[in-house]
Amino acid sequence: xxxxxxxxxxxxxxxxxxxxxxxxxxxxxxxxxxxxxxxxxxxxxxxxxxxxxxxxxxxxxxxxxxxxxxxxxxxxxxxxxxxxxxxxxxxxxxxxxxxxxxxxxxxxxxxxxxxxxxxxxxxxxxxxxxxxxxxxxxxxxxxxxxxxxxxxxxxxxxxxxxxxxxxxxxxxxxxxxxxxxxxxxxxxxxxxxxxxxxxxxxxxxxxxxxxxxxxxxxxxxxxxxxxxxxxxxxxxxxxxxxxxxxxxxxxxx
Amino acid sequence: xxxxxxxxxxxxxxxxxxxxxxxxxxxxxxxxxxxxxxxxxxxxxxxxxxxxxxxxxxxxxxxxxxxxxxxxxxxxxxxxxxxxxxxxxxxxxxxxxxxxxxxxxxxxxxxxxxxxxxxxxxxxxxxxxxxxxxxxxxxxxxxxxxxxxxxxxxxxxxxxxxxxxxxxxxxxxxxxxxxxxxxxxxxxxxxxxxxxxxxxxxxxxxxxxxxxxxxxxxxxxxxxxxxxxxxxxxxxxxxxxxxxxxxxxxxxxxxxxxxxxxxxxxxxxxxxxxxxxxxxxxxxxxxxxxxxxxxxxxxxxxxxxxxxxxxxxxxxxxxxxxxxxxxxxxxxxxxxxxxxxxxxxxxxxxxxxxxxxxxxxxxxxxxxxxxxxxxxxxxxxxxxxxxxxxxxxxxxxxxxxxxxxxxxxxxxxxxxxxxxxxxxxxxxxxxxxxxxxxxxxxxxxxxxxxxxxxxxxxxxxxxxxxxxxxxxxxxxxxxxxxxxxxxxxxxxxxxxxxxxxxxxxxxxxxxxxxxxxxxxxxxxxxxxxxxxxxxxxxxxxxxxxxxxxxxxxxxxxxxxxxxxxxxxxxxxxxxxxxxxxxxxxxxxxxxxxxxxxxxxxxxxxxxxxxxxxxxxxxxxxxxxxxxxxxxxxxxxxxxxxxxxxxxxxxxxxxxxxxxxxxxxxxxxxxxxxxxxxxx
Numbered sequence: 001x002x003x004x005x006x007x008x009x010x011x012x013x014x015x016x017x018x019x020x021x022x023x024x025x026x027x028x029x030x031x032x033x034x035x036x037x038x039x040x041x042x043x044x045x046x047x048x049x050x051x052x053x054x055x056x057x058x059x060x061x062x063x064x065x066x067x068x069x070x071x072x073x074x075x076x077x078x079x080x081x082x083x084x085x086x087x088x089x090x091x092x093x094x095x096x097x098x099x100x101x102x103x104x105x106x107x108x109x110x111x112x113x114x115x116x117x118x119x120x121x122x123x124x125x126x127x128x129x130x131x132x133x134x135x136x137x138x139x140x141x142x143x144x145x146x147x148x149x150x151x152x153x154x155x156x157x158x159x160x161x162x163x164x165x166x167x168x169x170x171x172x173x174x175x176x177x178x179x180x181x182x183x184x185x186x187x188x189x190x191x192x193x194x195x196x197x198x199x200x201x202x203x204x205x206x207x208x209x210x211x212x213x214x215x216x217x218x219x220x221x222x223x224x225x226x227x228x229x230x231x232x233x234x235x236x237x238x239x240x241x242x243x244x245x246x247x248x249x250x251x252x253x
Numbered sequence: 254x255x256x257x258x259x260x261x262x263x264x265x266x267x268x269x270x271x272x273x274x275x276x277x278x279x280x281x282x283x284x285x286x287x288x289x290x291x292x293x294x295x296x297x298x299x300x301x302x303x304x305x306x307x308x309x310x311x312x313x314x315x316x317x318x319x320x321x322x323x324x325x326x327x328x329x330x331x332x333x334x335x336x337x338x339x340x341x342x343x344x345x346x347x348x349x350x351x352x353x354x355x356x357x358x359x360x361x362x363x364x365x366x367x368x369x370x371x372x373x374x375x376x377x378x379x380x381x382x383x384x385x386x387x388x389x390x391x392x393x394x395x396x397x398x399x400x401x402x403x404x405x406x407x408x409x410x411x412x413x414x415x416x417x418x419x420x421x422x423x424x425x426x427x428x429x430x431x432x433x434x435x436x437x438x439x440x441x442x443x444x445x446x447x448x449x450x451x452x453x454x455x456x457x458x459x460x461x462x463x464x465x466x467x468x469x470x471x472x473x474x475x476x477x478x479x480x481x482x483x484x485x486x487x488x489x490x491x492x493x494x495x496x497x498x499x500x501x502x503x504x505x506x507x508x509x510x511x512x513x514x515x516x517x518x519x520x521x522x523x524x525x526x527x528x529x530x531x532x533x534x535x536x537x538x539x540x541x542x543x544x545x546x547x548x549x550x551x552x553x554x555x556x557x558x559x560x561x562x563x564x565x566x567x568x569x570x571x572x573x574x575x576x577x578x579x580x581x582x583x584x585x586x587x588x589x590x591x592x593x594x595x596x597x598x599x600x601x602x603x604x605x606x607x608x609x610x611x612x613x614x615x616x617x618x619x620x621x622x623x624x625x626x627x628x629x630x631x632x633x634x635x636x637x638x639x640x641x642x643x644x645x646x647x648x649x650x651x652x653x654x655x656x657x658x659x660x661x662x663x664x665x666x667x668x669x670x671x672x673x674x675x676x677x678x679x680x681x682x683x684x685x686x687x688x689x690x691x692x693x694x695x696x697x698x699x700x701x702x703x704x705x706x707x708x709x710x711x712x713x714x715x716x717x718x719x720x721x722x723x724x725x726x727x728x729x730x731x732x733x734x735x736x737x738x739x740x741x742x743x744x745x746x747x748x749x750x751x752x753x754x755x756x757x758x759x760x761x762x763x764x765x766x767x768x769x770x771x772x773x774x775x776x777x778x779x780x781x782x783x784x785x786x787x788x789x790x791x792x793x794x795x796x797x798x799x800x801x802x803x804x805x806x807x808x809x810x811x812x813x814x815x816x817x818x819x820x821x822x823x824x825x826x827x828x829x830x831x832x833x834x835x836x837x838x839x840x841x842x843x844x845x846x847x848x849x850x851x852x853x854x855x856x857x858x859x860x861x862x863x864x865x866x867x868x869x870x871x872x873x874x875x876x877x878x879x880x881x882x883x884x885x886x887x888x889x890x891x892x893x894x895x896x897x898x899x900x901x902x903x904x905x906x907x908x909x910x911x912x913x914x915x916x917x918x919x920x921x922x923x924x925x926x927x928x929x930x931x932x
Contacts, residue, residue, distance in 0.1 A: 057497045079499045087497040093490025095267060097274040102267075109263035110498045112256070138274075154494070 005162050005193030006033040006056060010065035013051050013217075025051040027217040028065065033193050033210075035161060038184060040208030041197040042241060047214040049197040050089075053166045056195065057087040070161045083111065086155035089166030096140035100131050100150040103139060104157055111158040125153040145176035152183055163187055163194045169203060181207060201237045211237070213244050220244045260500045264508035268482055272516060275481070282474045282520045290527040294537025304404075312339040313379045313409040318347035322384035322393055326424075330395065333420040334382065337412035347383035349373075350398075354385065360396055370398035379409035451548035453632050457606065459532070459549065460557075460630030462539050464603040464623030466528065467521055467561060471568045472593045474520025475513050476576075479569070482509040483576035484585030492661070502661040506573075510657060514569040521565065522558075529554070550632070557629040560639060563646035564622035568596065570653035577661065591833045603627040610635065615642035616906055618649045652914045679828040682735040686825020689728035690842040693817060696720055697846050709793040713805060721813040728821035736828065743824035744816065749872035756911035757866060757875035761882035763905030764862065765890070765897075768855045768883075781851050802888055811881035818843050818860060819867040819876045832868065839864035859883070869912055 011029040026048045033039040041049045054060040055067055058078035067074045070084040094103055104125055108118040126135045129149045134142055139150060148168075155163065165184070169177040184207055187194055198204055204211055205225060212222040221228055221244050229235060232243040272278055317334060319327040334342055350369045361367075370381050381398040397413055400406035429435070449457065486492040495505055531537060532547040575592055579585030599619035602608040603626070610628055615621040621642035628634035701720060705712030729743040741747065797805065818839065826835055843860025844853040863876040870876075890897035 059493065059496055079501065082497060082499040085497070089493075092494040092497065093486075094494070095271055095491055096489065097271045098267065102270070106263055106267045107494075107498060110260050110495075110500050112259070112499075 004032040004068075005035045005037075005070055006031065006039075006068070006195055008032075008052070008056070008065065008067040011052065011055060011062050011067055012064040013048070013055065013060065014063045024217050026055075026062075026065075029214075029217070029219055031212065031219065031222075033162075033195055035193045036188055036191045037209045038188050038194040038196060038207050040204040040211045041195065041214055042199075042201070042204060042211060042237075043197075043214035044245070048217040049214055050166055051217075052214070053087075053089070053164050053195065053197055056164050057085060058082055083158065084160055084162055086158070086160040086163045087166075088151055088155040088164070088168055090170050092151065094139045094147060094150055094154070097138055099136045099138055100142075100146075100153070101126065101135045103150060104153055107154050108157055113158075121157065125157065129153045144172060145179070148172060148176055148180065152180070156187070161192060163192050165194065165196045167198055168196070169198070169200060177203075201241065205237045213241060215245050215248045218248075220248050257501065257504045260504050261508045261511075264495070264500070264505060265511050268478075268509060268512040269515070272478055272481060272512065278477050278481070281477065282516060283523060286470070286520065286524040286527050290524070290531045291534075291536050294531045298537045308404060308408040310339070311405060311408070312341055313337065313405060313412065314341045314343065314377060315409065315413070316343050316345045316347070316373065316378040316381040318345050318381075318383045320346065320384070321351075321386060322395070326384075326393075329420060330382075330384065330417075333416045334413065336416045337409075340412075343378065345373075345381075347373075347381065350381065351383055351385060356387070360394075367398065371400070374398060374400055374406070379403070379406045380413060382413065450632075452550045452553070455532070455547045455549050456553055456629075457627075457631035458539050459529070460627035461604050461606065463525065463528075463557070463630065464561075464600045464626050465597065466524065467626070468564075468568065468597055468600045468619065468623075470521050470524040471517045471565055472572070472589075472596060474524075475517030475569050475572050476589050476593070478513045478516040479572040479576040480579075480582050480585045480589070482512055483573060484579035485582050487579070488581045496661065503658050506577075506658055506661050510570065510573050510654070513573055514566060517569045517572075518562075518565055525558075549630070553630050553632065556634075557626045560625045560629055560634075560643060561622050563643060563650045564619055566650035567618055567646065567653050570650060570657050571596075574653065574657050577657070587831060599623065606631075610638050610642075612638065612641060613903060615639075616645040618646065622646050652910060656914055678735050678737070682732045683826045683829035685731045685735065686728055686822050687838070689724060689731070689825070690818075690822050690838075693721070693724045693728075693822075694842060694846045696724065698848055702848070710797065710805065713794070714809065717809045717813040721817045725813075725817040725821040728817070729824060732821065732825040738824075744820035745824060745867055745871060745873040746820065747872050749870055749874040752911045753870040753872070753875045754878045756908040757870075757879035758882045759904040759908035759911075761879055761886055762896075762898075762901030763903075763908070764859065764879065764883050765886045766899055766902040768859065771855050771858060775851070775854055799889075799892070803885055806888055807881050807884035810884060811877045814843075814846075815863065815873055815877045815880055818846075819863050820873050823864055823867055827868065832865075835868070836861040836864055866912070 008029055008031040011026050011031070012024070013026040015023040015025060025046075029048070029052060031039075031052070041052065043049045051060060055062050056069060056074060058074050058081055061075055069081045072081045072084060074081040095106075098106065101122055104122045105118060108121060113121060126132055129152065131146070131149055131153070134146055139147060142150070163184075168184070169180050172180060181203065184194055184196065188209075196204075196208065208225070210222065210224055211228060213220045213228075221231060223231075225237065225240075228237075228240045228244075232240045234240045234243050315334060315337075317331070319330045322330060331342070334340065350366055350373060352366070352369075354363050354366045373381050379399065383396050383398075385394050385396055386392075387394050395417060397410060397417075399410040401410075447454070483492075486495075496502065529549060532539065533549070535547070538547070571592070572589070575588050576585045579588055596619065599617060600623040602614070602620055603623040606627075608614075608624065610621070610624040614624055615638050625634055625639045625642045629639070697716060697720065701712070701716035703712075704715050725744070726740075729740055732738065732743045733740050736743070794802065794805065822842065823835065823839065826838060830838065840857035840861040843863075844857030847853065847856045859880075863880060866879060867873060867876045886896055
């Protein structure tokens with residue numbers, strides 16, 4: 001059996017907050033995602049979604065537990081983990097005074113591409129994401145949708161086996177959101193493992209092979225949507241989500 | 254496989270390109286300096302020439318009354334005055350002005366005459382000249398009234414003084430000849446000869462101004478680059494984008510620092526080149542320049558640049574450190590402003606040619622390089638001190654770079670601003686703490702003063718051990734309730750790093766030395782009344798043994814005052830105020846609580862220093878240690894001269910190194926501090 005593309009075991013994350021207290025953002029999270037699968041992480045604000053994705057992308061270190069990306073432990077070898085991962089979130093920005101072509105070339109160099117190989121890859125991405133029209137304009141002058149295309153191209157530049165997307169459609173208009181959804185589906189078709197956090201439940205219903213509901217740093221339930229429906233007796237994902245969170249609150253009260 | 258070298262070059266290239274495409278940065282850092290100095294010098298010269306030329310060509314109107322001069326002199330005075338062309342002379346009768354003039358008051362104190370002359374001048378003349386018999390015949394005087402607030406009046410006085418001085422000398426020579434038959438001044442000729450070469454003279458003048466200019470330019474040029482590379486990228490999210498790519502954070506920091514340093518050094522070179530070029534081309538002169546053409550030895554310039562390089566590295570590293578802490582460009586600008594003002598201070602000694610470089614000053618960051626640059630340019634640098642400065646400055650820069658390497662802590666970078674509820678809680682806590690500080694100051698005045706009037710020793714002990722701890726507890730409890738912080742956290746009551754406590758004790762002699770000098774400087778405008786000098790300590794306290802004095806005057810204030818001021822008060826305001834405001838508030842209230850106008854400045858500065866120490870170390874213990882050691886030195890210094898030895902101030906250098914570089918970058922503001930270990 002091939003190794004899971006993403007694997008987290010007993011992941012914990014604790015913050016010391018300015019008031020002198022502590023915040024347990026994650027309390028023993030177990031997670032596994034396979035290649036060619038889209039896994040959706042759903043949860044309220046503060047449930048631990050972004051913390052999970054940031055631990056996987058190596059910008060945060062776990063307080064306890066372990067996480068692997070394509071078989072690489074993120075805490076032990078973060079540089080290698082980053083090579084196998086494409087990360088995209090609302091907070092990952094682009095250099096305003098570089099053009100999309102320069103942006104891709106810059107990040108390509110960080111991934112160790114040689115010049116010829118890099119040039120070819122940049123042109124391939126410019127065509128694949130239909131950026132010919134604005135590939136030489138500065139990013140500061142691009143529309144939100146155009147910038148999002150550049151960001152996606154940046155995240156998949158090195159053709160990573162794992163894609164981690166934190167609320168990728170937030171702030172996008174309908175067309176740009178639709179293009180993002182098409183891209184995520186095409187990534188799955190190409191055998192990439194996609195871990196996705198979102199607030200848009202319709203997106204999760206349409207895209208995700210499996211869904212994990214996070215609450216208070218714990219995974220309340222995890223499985224295909226039908227399995228969650230069966231477990232809660234609800235049809236719509238929104239109701240499934242509410243039912244699980246309500247039950248968790250009653251249990252912890 | 255990406256190599257660190259290739260990543261460094263890629264990031265450096267992207268940063269430089271990003272900056273070069275910013276027109277405002279380009280104009281401020283590169284274009285402006287090239288044009289600014291020539292234009293500034295030419296403008297200054299033009300205004301000076303124009304203003305003196307314009308005044309010299311204007312006709313002055315002078316009212317003249319020589320009726321009281323000796324008869325043979327009247328025509329000579331008229332002739333001398335006529336030489337101040339272009340001039341209009343109006344013969345008048347100055348009797349009204351001279352009425353009541355009395356020599357015993359001196360010309361300036363004949364207020365009534367001067368007032369009448371002023372009224373006469375208001376009628377349209379720039380000057381009024383009147384001859385008056387002197388105190389003893391046959392001498393006589395020429396009085397010139399003019400209006401010093403009027404440019405043309407000053408010009409009239411200048412021209413008349415020159416012409417009449419010539420007449421005065423001629424009359425004196427004639428008298429000498431008539432009375433003695435020869436000039437008694439003959440045989441003494443004064444001929445000053447400046448032994449400084451043109452290069453020395455030009456270098457000396459430039460060397461006084463260049464360090465200050467260099468720091469200004471470095472801070473101005475590199476700060477924009479540092480803000481863009483760190484705070485700006487953090488705000489725009491590009492820093493997070495960089496950190497999810499396979500590049501070690503230290504390579505990212507190194508490339509960004511190299512960008513900032515390159516921009517800073519390039520801007521500095523352009524500015525210095527522009528200034529030196531403008532001076533060499535004779536576009537203008539710096540203040541205090543000697544007569545003669547500007548000449549500068551190229552070797553000295555090169556050596557000066559080399560000597561100043563570690564200072565440039567240090568400045569740029571500190572800029573990056575500060576900007577690396579800011580979450581937004583605006584926050585970065587707020588942090589940089591006070592830093593820029595403070596950074597200029599160490600370069601000021603170079604402005605004075607009297608400040609001599611010694612081993613201590615050579616080791617002080619920015620002061621050492623500034624003085625060496627000044628001395629190198631004027632050709633009087635000591636090679637040994639220059640080498641020592643280079644070693645010390647390189648060490649400071651290396652320590653700053655070492656600290657900088659840990660700046661891009663991704664855990665800290667991805668933290669977000671607090672929500673509105675937290676902001677409101679912090680504001681309320683801060684206001685509460687300020688109110689408590691006010692209450693404590695008045696309580697110490699009223700209650701403490703009353704207790705000490707009953708009995709100096711027990712009154713002071715009660716003030717320190719009852720009034721202050723109770724106030725600290727009440728204030729901290731109020732802050733704790735509002736902010737949700739634990740009482741110990743508000744009071745910074747946590748275990749310190751041993752190195753920080755050690756550093757605080759090492760710093761005490763320097764603080765005592767500095768306080769002594771501040772006090773001496775203050776004596777110049779706020780002298781301590783004699784009765785205060787003789788009543789330094791109340792008799793009951795002065796009669797105590799040395800151990801009891803140390804306990805009462807050193808240890809007790811250190812613990813109790815720190816508990817309130819650096820504990821409860823600082824704990825209440827530190828989440829709401831900027832560092833700068835915190836230091837000002839701490840200085841004010843700590844100075845005020847000592848209830849003495851003469852002690853206000855030294856104690857206020859001590860309060861700010863102790864607050865900075867607590868913010869840096871995040872523990873009350875180092876402030877208590879420094880406060881106790883400082884007070885103990887003041888008490889014991891008179892009995893043990895060894896403890897008052899000014900050379901002990903040198904210990905401040907290792908203390909500063911331990912405090913600055915031992916432990917993580919100080920966390921202030923409101924960001925949460927995540928931990929990556931089990932807690």
